[in-house]
Amino acid sequence: MKYLLVQEDEDGVERLWGRCAGVEGLFVEPVPLPREVLILRGCRPEGPLRDALAEPGLLPRGLGDVSVEVLDGDDSVQWWTLVDAVVVAHRPHPDDPARHDIVLGAGVRNDDTWLARLEAPRFDLFAGTTVAAAPMGRCTDVEGLFGPRADPAPVPLELIGCEAVEPLLEGTQRPRRWARGWADLLVLDRHGAVMASRPVGLDVSGARPSVLGDGLEDVTLTDGGDDRPSPAVRPVWEKWYEGAPTEPHTWAPYDARGRAEWLELTTRGWRAPLSGPDRSGGEHHLDGRFVTDVPGLHCAIAEALLGPGRYFGREWNAFKDCLGGGFGVAPPFTLVWHDADVARRALAEVVEDPEGRLTYFEEIVRLLERRGVTVVLR
Template sequence: MTGFPWLLVDQNSDGADAVVAACADIDGLFADPGEPPVERYTLLGCTPAGRMRTACDGFGPTWLGNIGLEAIHRSDSKHPRECWECTEELLDVTVVDVRPAGFGVFDVTCEARLRIDPEQRKRRRGPDRAPEADGYVLTGITGEGEEKFGTCQDVAGVFRPRPERAPRPATLIGCRPEPRLQRAIDAFRRGAARHRRMIIASIFSVAYDGTATHMLDSGLGAEVSGVRPSALGDDLVDVTFESLYGDAIKGGRPLGAREIWECWRAGRPTEAGRWAAYPSALRHEWAGAALAHHRPGPDRPSGTTYHLDGRHVTDEDGFYCAIGEAINGPGGYFGWNAGALHDCLLGDWGAAPGFRLVWHDSAVARRHLVPGYDRRDWCPAITMDHLLAWLAEDGVEVELR
């Protein structure tokens, strides 16, 4: 399999992993994700509270951030009072119109987006069907927790059919099929049922030295829908995959991540700060690549001092890249979100708990990591104070310089 930069591997079969195919490229692996569209919703019969009240009265900001809609179930309902299956989240909410609907009650129209998680929707009702509810509790979601926004009797515009984006196909370019894929190709050519053309495989990036690294959370799950000779070689084919139930590639990466994985294909970086030129979304991809390439080793002892280069920590993802290199050297990993950082701080990721961190040029983070709103993840922004609190909770002594 040497010479091919990508491998597809079946990790679900009994016994050892089975290589499904090697290929020169995977069309569909790198594609910028869309974002939820801006829509209008009306909170009918709303009894507002907190910042929602001041927005309705015209005495406060009309932008409210995220709002959770928690269904109020009847006492005889089969659903528990706090039911995650019947909760929706409106994102980046701005009040655009308020009309009286009774004493202290309003119909409140907002511009916002609806968070729709396709994987979660497989296990619950669709976004076009309203839950059985006698109204909704409105909860503001802030960087410090939750805030009461009141209640409403009903909502308009949330529960309705929406046009679904066509699933994206994927094509293995310059592909050399192994037996498992060859059987699926043969099934396609003889017109066999879709399940006989199905391939489920993890995606691995192959370095120049032949080392294969699992691209975490990315995989192929679809049926063979086309085969043609490849322009890259007489013995190679281009194989197209499609799925009725979503994109052929699960966990695709943004377009800019291709450059990052090409960089890592040459080997682990030997120079710190290679991530600094990337915007926040691609810094996240850099930290993900660092995680994928991380090789466990012994922790350095408690009490060790590490030095974090803070010159480029202008966002949360920059912090994760910087602390990864502070602990584990150029290209090092030490978390890429809050939960992963906590796991690393418990040990077994290069540093035993109870270490000292000298944060150089901390004024850069203090200037940039401030309260706000993250329009990549559609949630309140993580601040420097959040990061310092997390480090302190896990016993890290931080010196700001």
């Protein structure tokens, strides 16, 4: 059995619902958002948006993902993402020629909402969805943003050769009357250790005797969840299936997407409690030959501090948290960064701080030094 289906009760205790020999549909591409037309009313454009309006002959013009922060007074109350936004057309705003009404095409995703009703909203735009997102302007309204949207149809998941136990067994016998919320699908490596976990819906839409026999069933879950890896990162999972990595640089052959998935797997693969307090002091050596992107940087730092396959943050904020302690190593210590120029050149265009214009590489070095780490660049 390679998969376990478990549900956590109110006391945090995991209850087994079934064991499965295989799963079909674990790796899927996300369902694309439908394209919509939105109008940025009374907009004062900045940055890439201003550049797009400066050359109307080149429209339509892509902006990439655009973040929309909705403010009510001084309070930030909502975040939206306009996925793959494209400037289609624009014209001067009727009441103020210095402003613009801009027609965009985009997929619309609601990221965070704290208030349902807004008294006096305003809308700030940012290029991208990370903390490095640069301002793109401010608008008085985003027409079409709050329109009703149907949830995308769920993508099912097939549990192959499933040994169901109560209460899942009841669901396989009467699937149409079955609705039991969500559970976790635990993925086991070849040694039986949990290498990953993904949430799945427990609604059963079908069950039949499995071709594997021995009283097993093939069970169809109506909704396999949104947090499923892409088929493009399947080789990373296959590598981890062999067991938690023990050799350095095993992540290096993968592209940025694969390395990001590698970091995702480290969060579950090394979740066991620490055997003792954080280690401080001493000298750690970072092999910088393969640090050609942001995920690679975090793979290399974690490996330098804790060893292959270990977790020490997968992006800026998580890395900052890890430096605060509780993850095996804490400052002060010395980090000798070999071949640092590889990362300096590769991340020269990756800017974490739009105001200060420091690159991601420079920000990481500055953060380490601020937290008491002696960084030696070689």
